[in-house]
Amino acid sequence: MSGREPHTALAAAIAQNRRNKRVTRAWLLAPALTIILAISILPLGITVVYSFLTPGTYGGVTWEFSTDSYVQFLFQRDIFDDTLVFNSAYVSIFLRSIGLALGATIGALILGFPTAYFIASKPREQRNIWLFLITLPFWTNLLIRTYAMLLIIRDEGIINIMLMKAGIISSPLTILYTDTAVFIGLIYSFLPFMVLPIYASLEKLDFSLVEAGYDLYANRLKVLFHVIVPLAKPGIVAGSILVFIPALGAYITPELLGGGKKLMIGNMIAMQFGASRNWPFGSAAALILMALVVVVLLLNALAARRGASNNG
Amino acid sequence: MADPTTATTASGKPRHRRRRVRDLRAMPGFTATAWITIVTLYLPILVLVAFSFNENRSVVLWTGFSLDWYAKALENDGIRNAAWVSVKVALFATVISTIVATMAALATTRTKKFAGQGLVFGIINQPLMIPEIVTAIATLSLFALVKKITGLTGIGYLMMAHAAFCIPFAYMPIRARLETMTLTLEQAAADLYAPPLKVFTLVTLPLLGPGIVAGAMLAFVVSLDDVIITLMIAGPGETTLPIYILGAIRRGITPEINAVSTILVAVSVLLVMLLFVVQRRMQR
Numbered sequence: 001m002s003g004r005e006p007h008t009a010l011a012a013a014i015a016q017n018r019r020n021k022r023v024t025r026a027w028l029l030a031p032a033l034t035i036i037l038a039i040s041i042l043p044l045g046i047t048v049v050y051s052f053l054t055p056g057t058y059g060g061v062t063w064e065f066s067t068d069s070y071v072q073f074l075f076q077r078d079i080f081d082d083t084l085v086f087n088s089a090y091v092s093i094f095l096r097s098i099g100l101a102l103g104a105t106i107g108a109l110i111l112g113f114p115t116a117y118f119i120a121s122k123p124r125e126q127r128n129i130w131l132f133l134i135t136l137p138f139w140t141n142l143l144i145r146t147y148a149m150l151l152i153i154r155d156e157g158i159i160n161i162m163l164m165k166a167g168i169i170s171s172p173l174t175i176l177y178t179d180t181a182v183f184i185g186l187i188y189s190f191l192p193f194m195v196l197p198i199y200a201s202l203e204k205l206d207f208s209l210v211e212a213g214y215d216l217y218a219n220r221l222k223v224l225f226h227v228i229v230p231l232a233k234p235g236i237v238a239g240s241i242l243v244f245i246p247a248l249g250a251y252i253t254p255e256l257l258g259g260g261k262k263l264m265i266g267n268m269i270a271m272q273f274g275a276s277r278n279w280p281f282g283s284a285a286a287l288i289l290m291a292l293v294v295v296v297l298l299l300n301a302l303a304a305r306r307g308a309s310n311n312g
Numbered sequence: 313m314a315d316p317t318t319a320t321t322a323s324g325k326p327r328h329r330r331r332r333v334r335d336l337r338a339m340p341g342f343t344a345t346a347w348i349t350i351v352t353l354y355l356p357i358l359v360l361v362a363f364s365f366n367e368n369r370s371v372v373l374w375t376g377f378s379l380d381w382y383a384k385a386l387e388n389d390g391i392r393n394a395a396w397v398s399v400k401v402a403l404f405a406t407v408i409s410t411i412v413a414t415m416a417a418l419a420t421t422r423t424k425k426f427a428g429q430g431l432v433f434g435i436i437n438q439p440l441m442i443p444e445i446v447t448a449i450a451t452l453s454l455f456a457l458v459k460k461i462t463g464l465t466g467i468g469y470l471m472m473a474h475a476a477f478c479i480p481f482a483y484m485p486i487r488a489r490l491e492t493m494t495l496t497l498e499q500a501a502a503d504l505y506a507p508p509l510k511v512f513t514l515v516t517l518p519l520l521g522p523g524i525v526a527g528a529m530l531a532f533v534v535s536l537d538d539v540i541i542t543l544m545i546a547g548p549g550e551t552t553l554p555i556y557i558l559g560a561i562r563r564g565i566t567p568e569i570n571a572v573s574t575i576l577v578a579v580s581v582l583l584v585m586l587l588f589v590v591q592r593r594m595q596r
Contacts, residue, residue, distance in 0.1 A: 021423070022426075024419070025419040025423070025426065028415040028416060028418050028419035029415070029416050029419045029420070029432060031411075031412040031415060031416075032412040032413060032415065032416035032436060032479055032483070033416075033432070033435055033436075035408075035412060035472070035475060035476050035479065036435055036436065036438060036439065036476055036479060037435065038476075039451060039454070039472055039473060039475075039476035040438055040439050040442075040447060040450075040451070040476050040477070041435070041438060042454060043447070043450035043451050043453055043454035044442075044446075044450050046450065046453045046454050046457060047446075047449065047450040047453055050453050060456060110345075111345060111348065111349050111352070112349070114339065114341065114342040114345035114346060115342075115345055115346040115349040117339060117342055118342045118343055118345070118346035119346065121337040121338065130346075132588060133350060133353070133354075134349070134350075134353070135584075136581065136584060137353045137354070137357070139530075139533050139537075139580050139581075139583075139584045140357070140537070140577050140580045140581060141536075141537040141539075141554060141573075141576055141577060141580060142537065142539065143537075143539045143554050143557060143558055144357075144360070144554075144557065144573040144576060144577055145356065145357060147360070147557070147561055147569070147573060148356035148357050148359065148360040148573075149356045150561075150565075151356065151359055151360055151363070151565070152355065152356050152359050158359055187352075188352060188353070188356070191349065191352070191353065192353070195349070207336070207337055210336060210337065211336055214336065220339060220340065224339060245443065246443065246444075248443065249443025249444065249445050249446065251444070251445050251539075251540050252539060252540070252558075256561065265445075266443070266445040266540075269445050269446075269449055270445060270448075270449070270540075270543075270544070272449075273449050273452060273544065279453065282449055283449065283453065286445065286446045286449050286450070287446075289443060289445070289446060290442065290443070290446055293441075293442070293443060297441075
């Protein structure tokens with residue numbers, strides 16, 4: 001039949017078109033992927049290699065295989081008989097960081113959830129203003145925000161001055177350079193990350209469900225915990241992860257508000273590449289931090305999958 | 313909204329009922345918490361800004377308005393050099409990251425699912441998912457190695473590192489913009505025998521404009537504000553403004569720092585407000 005020829009020609013043209021599209025796509029993606037692979041992902045590989053090397057005398061590494069960095073994380077070599085003794089110093093820095101990050105996540109949730117709900121219950125025009133106010137701090141310099149926090153929680157900062165003028169306290173509260181300061185600083189730094197995802201899941205909340213709850217004689221608490229919170233769960237989980245992960249690896253907050261004495265993982269890693277110069281150990285610590293982050297993300301993915309299969 | 317409860321039992325206590333209906337959405341204490349959030353987020357910055365205009369050297373007592381600290385900060389060579397480095401690095405990072413992010417966004421939107429799509433998204437967003445300190449020391453390790461092998465030094469390393477972590481920030485708004493654009497206009501242009509390049513420059517690019525502007529602004533702000541990666545990899549003479557400020561805070565608090573910090577915050581806030589306006593226009 002005469003119709004067959006054009007058909008194959010058409011098929012060939014479509015195939016050609018598809019091939020062209022694929023080639024174009026590859027060319028368009030190449031620069032971005034090359035830059036990120038070379039400058040963000042390749043270095044992670046190098047970090048893995050470095051973590052198994054021997055520290056150089058003046059920073060850097062010596063190319064000699066060693067697992068010392070990982071051993072050093074848990075143990076200390078006894079100077080006299082070369083036996084390994086458990087050393088809790090680094091483990092306790094990790095536990096401290098996890099504790100502070102968890103605390104900051106809970107604190108951010110306590111402030112963030114009501115805020116997100118409040119914004120979601122506002123008319124559209126007002127919502128945009130509130131959202132803008134919540135987002136704006138995220139785009140201002142974290143270092144400067146932390147420094148500003150330092151200014152107000154100092155012994156002679158505005159908070160102490162106001163409390164003393166009000167006669168609530170007679171001598172200034174020492175907040176700065178304590179765990180409390182780091183905790184406050186972490187909440188302050190990452191609070192917007194909690195509000196925004198919760199808002200996103202509450203934004204489409206059908207308030208008639210809330211009404212239905214009241215109609216069925218539920219009180220406010222019941223409506224909150226049996227209707228609103230379950231609907232906001234994906235946002236709460238996302239927000240908690242978005243606060244927990246950067247809080248866990250925080251550097252600036254403990255550096256400024258903890259006075260460099262109250263260490264967190266981030267400072268400890270940075271120190272290994274600066275003053276104490278043990279790059280392999282710093283690399284190993286960074287990888288252990290990465291592993292923690294991956295565990296959190298995997299747990300989340302697993303929970304999400306289980307949730308999905310339960311619903312379906 | 314008609315509430316069945318009110319309708320059936322309104323005869324009892326109408327006033328009480330009406331009030332309950334009106335704030336059905338409200339939860340006790342939530343409004344207060346929202347305000348606490350806003351105060352927490354803004355009070356420290358407002359205090360910082362206020363004291364940058366204080367005439368007294370003290371950062372504690374307010375004595376009067378003055379612009380002295382701004383004058384002092386602008387005369388300070390360290391601050392001026394750092395500001396220049398910051399702008400140079402941020403401009404380079406913005407141009408590179410916006411161009412490659414635009415290309416990547418064109419490749420990943422408005423197509424059917426393609427093999428490796430998830431991987432591509434993962435790679436592009438990778439700088440967002442890893443704690444910054446890890447990226448910082450990893451990049452430092454790579455650059456130390458490259459420097460040792462090639463002997464090349466210079467600010468190029470810092471610029472490339474910034475370009476890399478700016479890509480996902482530039483990519484997000486550009487992709488979002490592309491996803492709202494249908495292919496119909498481009499197809500119409502092609503039907504009218506416009507060659508692909510013309511379709512791109514005369515149809516796609518102008519439509520995509522606001523997205524690209526938004527992406528570039530975010531990239532610029534993110535580069536300008538970076539501390540950790542820059543702290544790790546910047547060599548001597550490559551001090552950016554945030555690194556200068558960090559050093560100054562470590563040496564002791566001065567009103568000069570408040571003035572520079574206020575300027576930096578003002579730049580970010582202005583850019584983000586501009587962005588907000590651009591995006592609002594995009595929605596229309």
